[in-house]
Amino acid sequence: MKYSMILAGAATAVSAQTTYYAGAANVNNLTFQATINIDARKQYQKMLGGGCSGAFGAACATNSLSAADQNTVVETLFDENIGALSILRNLIGSSPGTTILPVCPATPDSVANYTFPTANNDSCQLTLAQNALKFNPDLYVYADAWSAPGCFKSSGVENGVGNGVICGVRRSNCTYDWREQYANYLIEYVRLYQARGVKVSLLGAYNEPDFNPITYSAMLSDGYQAYDFLSVFYPMVKKAFPSLSVSCCDSTGARQQRDLLYELGRVGGLNLFDVNTYHNYQSDIKEPFDDLLHGQPTLETEWSDGGSTWVSAWDVQGQNFEGFQWAIYMHNAFKNNVAGWSHWWCTWTQPTDASLVAVNGTSYQVSARLWAFAGYFRFARPGAMRLAATTSVMEVYVTAWENTNGTIAIPVINAAHYTYTLDMNLAGTNVTHVVAYLTDNTHNVTLTNETFSVSGGKFTAEIEPRSMKTFFLDCN
Numbered sequence: 356m357k358y359s360m361i362l363a364g365a366a367t368a369v370s371a372q373t374t375y376y377a378g379a380a381n382v383n384n385l386t387f388q389a390t391i392n393i394d395a396r397k398q399y400q401k402m403l404g405g406g407c408s409g410a411f412g413a414a415c416a417t418n419s420l421s422a423a424d425q426n427t428v429v430e431t432l433f434d435e436n437i438g439a440l441s442i443l444r445n446l447i448g449s450s451p452g453t454t455i456l457p458v459c460p461a462t463p464d465s466v467a468n469y470t471f472p473t474a475n476n477d478s479c480q481l482t483l484a485q486n487a488l489k490f491n492p493d494l495y496v497y498a499d500a501w502s503a504p505g506c507f508k509s510s511g512v513e514n515g516v517g518n519g520v521i522c523g524v525r526r527s528n529c530t531y532d533w534r535e536q537y538a539n540y541l542i543e544y545v546r547l548y549q550a551r552g553v554k555v556s557l558l559g560a561y562n563e564p565d566f567n568p569i570t571y572s573a574m575l576s577d578g579y580q581a582y583d584f585l586s587v588f589y590p591m592v593k594k595a596f597p598s599l600s601v602s603c604c605d606s607t608g609a610r611q612q613r614d615l616l617y618e619l620g621r622v623g624g625l626n627l628f629d630v631n632t633y634h635n636y637q638s639d640i641k642e643p644f645d646d647l648l649h650g651q652p653t654l655e656t657e658w659s660d661g662g663s664t665w666v667s668a669w670d671v672q673g674q675n676f677e678g679f680q681w682a683i684y685m686h687n688a689f690k691n692n693v694a695g696w697s698h699w700w701c702t703w704t705q706p707t708d709a710s711l712v713a714v715n716g717t718s719y720q721v722s723a724r725l726w727a728f729a730g731y732f733r734f735a736r737p738g739a740m741r742l743a744a745t746t747s748v749m750e751v752y753v754t755a756w757e758n759t760n761g762t763i764a765i766p767v768i769n770a771a772h773y774t775y776t777l778d779m780n781l782a783g784t785n786v787t788h789v790v791a792y793l794t795d796n797t798h799n800v801t802l803t804n805e806t807f808s809v810s811g812g813k814f815t816a817e818i819e820p821r822s823m824k825t826f827f828l829d830c831n
């Protein structure tokens with residue numbers, strides 16, 4: 356806003372010199388046509404999916420709703436034909452009442468007495484996971500710790516006093532080395548879930564280890580210290596559950612995660628995790644992580660504005676938590692080889708953009724951010740490969756994905772306030788049949804009544820202003 360005076364001045368100068376623009380494209384004959392080229396022979400990352408979290412009591416937020424509405428909220432989020440989320444990120448609680456280790460063992464050699472947090476079934480997280488599984492039997496549960504038990508850390512507490520590091524890593528200065536016990540504790544959480552019918556697919560020891568707010572459960576780590584822990588943890592996980600993946604390390608931003616990975620790589624730790632996980636808070640992704648990885652997929656595992664407004668709109672103010680903006684954030688992440696995208700909370704009770712669904716007593720509202728998720732994840736299902744896709748104009752964004760059964764999803768976003776005509780060219784696929792799903796201020800991933808004729812790998816389509824339109828192609 357501080358530049359508005361300068362811009363106003365510039366605008367006056369331009370309008371006084373219209374003849375200067377006589378040779379430029381006349382606004383009256385501008386055309387809105389984009390050429391989109393898809394090549395199914397060139398493939399990039401494999402889709403992991405979209406998700407949200409029930410951490411810190413968020414999973415209990417629906418408890419005030421009727422049983423039918425509680426069910427509908429979970430269905431709206433996780434059903435393949437509605438919100439289409441497939442990732443659920445659980446907090447492995449470290450505070451009293453939520454931890455699986457209520458009593459600290461005297462030494463790392465003492466027996467640890469693990470117990471499932473009975474209060475509300477792990478702060479309703481187990482209940483949410485069980486319900487989400489009804490709507491998505493392939494649910495990808497990511498169990499992630501914000502902190503080790505306090506007594507395992509240099510600070511001695513799980514929350515406060517600088518937050519500390521896990522004892523045993525470099526610069527931890529502790530009496531005991533608690534790394535193996537911490538690894539056991541994390542694996543035990545997976546066992547307790549498995550015993551209750553919920554398979555955990557990804558396990559993490561860190562949440563935002565680069566950040567020290569001291570106001571909630573947290574634990575620090577740089578990349579060197581991550582090496583010291585992961586070199587103990589990774590082999591123990593593989594021994595306990597060969598197919599369980601290990602994450603690293605949920606930094607607060609893509610740049611912060613790059614620094615951590617660089618350090619981990621310097622000490623030879625790039626084979627000590629299976630999924631590269633980062634949050635989108637303090638910096639978003641500007642380039643793929645691939646140069647810092649050994650081929651692992653990347654997941655954005657948490658983001659929201661954390662503020663106290665509830666924005667449910669698709670595109671009204673251009674505010675950055677409207678659904679339309681989220682469609683573009685995800686587009687940018689996918690273009691940078693990110694394989695999946697999680698919102699912060701699934702549900703919450705106060706007005707906040709930290710959740711996809713706002714619950715108010717016996718009623719609830721769904722944010723259009725979920726429709727941005729659905730525009731991708733309903734059609735590019737986990738396992739889909741991203742294909743080469745280019746656009747001839749900057750304000751029309753496109754990615755393309757081939758599902759494991761050969762169907763192709765092409766989510767397109769039109770940032771212009773004009774309808775664009777799209778000339779779609781397809782190579783390396785024999786799909787013949789196209790349908791389109793529209794999301795804008797009055798449609799939520801709605802099947803349109805348009806028909807398209809595919810001929811010689813080409814078809815023409817229109818995309819409405821300020822909308823996301825996902826084309827779904829098969830051979831029917």
Ligand SMILES: *[C@@H]1O[C@H](CO)[C@@H](O)[C@H](O)[C@H]1NC(C)=O
Pocket residue numbers: 377378379380381384
């Ligand atoms: C658009 O208008 C400008 C200015 O009148 C003209 O020079 C140009 O040839 C026009 N372009 C098309 C494609 O009609």
Ligand SMILES: *[C@@H]1O[C@H](CO)[C@@H](O)[C@H](O)[C@H]1NC(C)=O
Pocket residue numbers: 457468469470
């Ligand atoms: C382990 O914890 C459970 C529940 O907290 C308790 O009932 C049990 O007595 C404990 N067992 C031992 C050996 O301390």
Ligand SMILES: *[C@@H]1O[C@H](CO)[C@@H](O)[C@H](O)[C@H]1NC(C)=O
Pocket residue numbers: 475476481482551
């Ligand atoms: C906890 O989960 C069990 C199933 O594992 C279920 O029977 C029970 O109703 C749940 N309790 C609460 C409070 O959600």
Ligand SMILES: *[C@@H]1O[C@H](CO)[C@@H](O)[C@H](O)[C@H]1NC(C)=O
Pocket residue numbers: 509519520526527528
């Ligand atoms: C451990 O001691 C070193 C040297 O005094 C210090 O730099 C470092 O911050 C200490 N680490 C912790 C976690 O307190």
Ligand SMILES: *[C@@H]1O[C@H](CO)[C@@H](O)[C@H](O)[C@H]1NC(C)=O
Pocket residue numbers: 706715716
């Ligand atoms: C929640 O519902 C109450 C009662 O219907 C209403 O007065 C209040 O404004 C609502 N709060 C929000 C944040 O929508």
Ligand SMILES: *[C@@H]1O[C@H](CO)[C@@H](O)[C@H](O)[C@H]1NC(C)=O
Pocket residue numbers: 667720721722723797798799
């Ligand atoms: C679309 O979803 C919003 C909530 O995000 C809801 O308020 C609206 O009624 C829905 N519109 C249609 C046409 O279903």
Ligand SMILES: *[C@@H]1O[C@H](CO)[C@@H](O)[C@H](O)[C@H]1NC(C)=O
Pocket residue numbers: 734736758759760761762829
């Ligand atoms: C192919 O897979 C997609 C995504 O899972 C699904 O929506 C579609 O119905 C499947 N089509 C066929 C023909 O099996």
Ligand SMILES: *[C@@H]1O[C@H](CO)[C@@H](O)[C@H](O)[C@H]1NC(C)=O
Pocket residue numbers: 783784785
């Ligand atoms: C498309 O069909 C042609 C002719 O049947 C076939 O040779 C080719 O392998 C098919 N391509 C794909 C990607 O299925």
Ligand SMILES: *[C@@H]1O[C@H](CO)[C@@H](O)[C@H](O)[C@H]1NC(C)=O
Pocket residue numbers: 804805
């Ligand atoms: C097709 O969709 C358009 C735009 O949504 C609508 O105006 C029109 O009435 C629909 N036509 C039919 C036959 O349903």
